[in-house]
């Protein structure tokens with residue numbers, strides 16, 4: 001799997017996520033973002049690796065059924081951070097929104113442990129779907145699927161096509177899943 005080989009070269013980066021990551025505004029794609037030594041965000045573009053042929057079959061979010069729900073540890077909670085709404089269609093436009101593209105890149109990363117202090121992100125238009133790894137952590141499609149379901153129930157803000165950001169924080173696992181607007185702060 002080509003994605004894994006590039007991911008292993010990342011093992012050396014990533015200081016602890018002591019501070020939030022101010023998302024750079026980036027073109028649509030898949031990125032691993034961390035804070036550089038100068039305190040500024042730095043990224044690795046893994047878009048081409050995720051899109052490596054054979055192209056994955058596109059699926060509609062509604063058609064994806066995850067059988068096993070994650071056994072969330074106690075202390076897990078949803079938050080609806082204020083400000084910086086994004087266009088709902090960039091999260092959910094059929095198979096092109098970040099809900100789906102993040103799912104695909106999560107799936108293609110397999111059991112890879114993203115280094116502590118990194119955020120796995122997917123950008124489409126105004127929307128960024130992400131996972132924060134406060135310690136080395138893998139991305140799980142069943143966790144992503146369930147986390148979004150949970151936060152959608154808690155953070156229902158919608159207006160004129162715009163949607164409020166939300167995340168699920170899992171302190172016991174040192175990770176967080178969420179979606180936010182490009183350019184805002186996450187993790």
Ligand SMILES: *[C@@H]1O[C@H](CO)[C@@H](O)[C@H](O)[C@H]1NC(C)=O
Pocket residue numbers: 026027028029045046047048
């Ligand atoms: C990342 O790669 C994709 C696909 O190759 C490209 O479209 C995009 O512009 C790249 N992003 C940056 C910031 O260079």
